[in-house]
Amino acid sequence: MKYLPKIGHLQAFRQVARSGSIRSxxxxxxxxxxxxxxxxxxxxxxxxxxxxxxxxxxxxxTEAGIAFSQRAEWVLEExxxxxxxxxxxxxxxxxxxxxxxxxxxxxxxxxxxxxxxKQTLPQVLLTVKEGQLSSLLPGVRNGEIDIAIGSxxxxxxxxxxxxxxxxxxxxxxxxxxxxxLANADNLLALRQAKWLLPESSMGYYQQLQNELSxxxxxxxxxxxxxxxxxxxxxxxxxxxxxxxxxRAMCQxxxxxxxxxxxxxTQLPSAQYCAVWSQKSAMTTNxxxxxxxxxxxxxxxSW
Numbered sequence: 140m141k142y143l144p145k146i147g148h149l150q151a152f153r154q155v156a157r158s159g160s161i162r163s164x165x166x167x168x169x170x171x172x173x174x175x176x177x178x179x180x181x182x183x184x185x186x187x188x189x190x191x192x193x194x195x196x197x198x199x200x201t202e203a204g205i206a207f208s209q210r211a212e213w214v215l216e217e218x219x220x221x222x223x224x225x226x227x228x229x230x231x232x233x234x235x236x237x238x239x240x241x242x243x244x245x246x247x248x249x250x251x252x253x254x255x256x257k258q259t260l261p262q263v264l265l266t267v268k269e270g271q272l273s274s275l276l277p278g279v280r281n282g283e284i285d286i287a288i289g290s291x292x293x294x295x296x297x298x299x300x301x302x303x304x305x306x307x308x309x310x311x312x313x314x315x316x317x318x319x320l321a322n323a324d325n326l327l328a329l330r331q332a333k334w335l336l337p338e339s340s341m342g343y344y345q346q347l348q349n350e351l352s353x354x355x356x357x358x359x360x361x362x363x364x365x366x367x368x369x370x371x372x373x374x375x376x377x378x379x380x381x382x383x384x385x386r387a388m389c390q391x392x393x394x395x396x397x398x399x400x401x402x403x404t405q406l407p408s409a410q411y412c413a414v415w416s417q418k419s420a421m422t423t424n425x426x427x428x429x430x431x432x433x434x435x436x437x438x439x440s441w
Contacts, residue, residue, distance in 0.1 A: 146218070148182040149211045151175055152190065156208045160197040209281070216282030217419055224422050236424040239268040239275035240288040242368040243308065243385045243411070248435040255431045263424050271339040271366045272414065276300070279416055285425040288432070290409040303413045303429075305436040310347075310409060311386045311400040315376050324402045326354045334362035335374050335382040347383065347407065385409070387441045411436075 151168065155175070158164040165175045183190055190204035200208060223234040236256075240249065245267075253265065268275060272289025279287050280299050288305065296302055312329070314321050320332055337347070355362075363380070365371060374380040376397060389400060413429055415421055421429070 142185055144182055144185050146215075148178060148185065149215055151178045152182055153208070153211055153215060155179065155191065155198055156200060156204070158198075161193075212281045213418065220282060220419065220422060234422065234424055235264040235266065236286075236422070236428055237266040237268065237278075237284050238286050238288070238428065239270060239278065239284045241271055241290075242269065243388055244288050245269055246388055248432070248439050252428070252431045252435045255435075256428050260424065260427060271337070272297075273339045274366075276414070279414055280418075282416055282419055285415065285422060286429060286432075287414045288411060289414065291412045291414070293410055297414070299417050300414045301417050305411050305413055305433065306439070306441050307408050307410050308385045308387055308441045310383055310406045311389075312381055312383055312403055312406070313375060313389065313398050313400055314381050315379065316397055316399050318379060318381075318399070320381070321399050321401065326351070326403060326405055327357075329381060329401075330354075330357045331359050333360050333378070333380045334358060335371050335380045336362045336364055337383070338364040338366045351405075385441075387439070 151164070151170075154168050155161065155164040158167060161172050161175055161179075165172045168175065170178075179191060186203075186207070188203045189201050190207055192199040192201060226234065249267075257263070257265065268278065268284060272287060272291070275284055275287040275289065276297055278284035290308075291297070291302060320329055323329055363374065371380075371382045371384075372394075375382055376394075381401075383406065386400065389395070389398065413432065415425065
């Protein structure tokens with residue numbers, strides 16, 4: 140390839156891919172439709188291939204377009220991160236930090252970690268995304284999320300990321316106090332129960348699926364699936380469902396008078412890790428956050 144695409148080419152292509160039409164993308168970018176179309180043609184000529192399929196219904200990406208879109212997203216995000224870190228070093232700004240994690244982290248160590256981080260770097264724009272690791276990984280890989288924390292199956296770690304183990308957390312089955320099966324001490328006694336199980340298929344949840352697959356096949360009512368903590372708790376408290384949660388979540392929820400953990404010890408523990416992109420160097424802000432996160436996880440009683 141004689142020439143590389145320009146930044147303007149990448150920005151135009153990204154917006155068209157996101158918007159799905161030239162008209163919408165031109166409005167978002169503040170440029171004319173003919174000008175945007177010309178930029179896209181220049182990009183395709185530079186690469187020597189067709190990236191977009193144009194029709195009355197809008198824009199679709201070719202196979203080459205899909206591959207290029209993923210790389211373009213990462214390149215633009217890396218340039219943004221590089222500029223912010225240079226500004227931070229020059230003391231013109233303190234940059235940003237985006238972290239992602241599940242409700243377990245939100246309900247346990249995050250408040251203390253965030254407070255310690257902001258005391259040291261009060262001007263950093265700290266953004267939090269809550270979700271299971273499976274939903275956070277695309278943002279980690281393309282650079283939108285600096286660090287994610289979630290459960291990782293050590294036998295099948297996700298690709299394209301760096302991983303640092305932080306802690307191991309035992310899980311338990313919870314029910315409302317007074318549930319007819321609240322005193323069950325083995326899984327077989329729970330075959331007729333109504334279950335709400337995680338939707339995610341990564342990390343600990345895949346371990347559950349693998350190790351409890353025989354039991355799942357014996358459950359008489361097909362389980363509900365969701366990653367929503369609020370939905371799960373509501374179904375447990377008000378519809379007699381059972382669900383699986385990290386034991387460390389029970390106390391912060393302040394529902395000791397309404398929930399009970401079943402005396403069952405057949406569940407595997409989950410390994411939680413910090414995860415960041417393998418492609419890019421960790422920023423100063425991310426390193427500072429990870430230092431505080433490590434210490435908080437070490438002190439916490441999981």
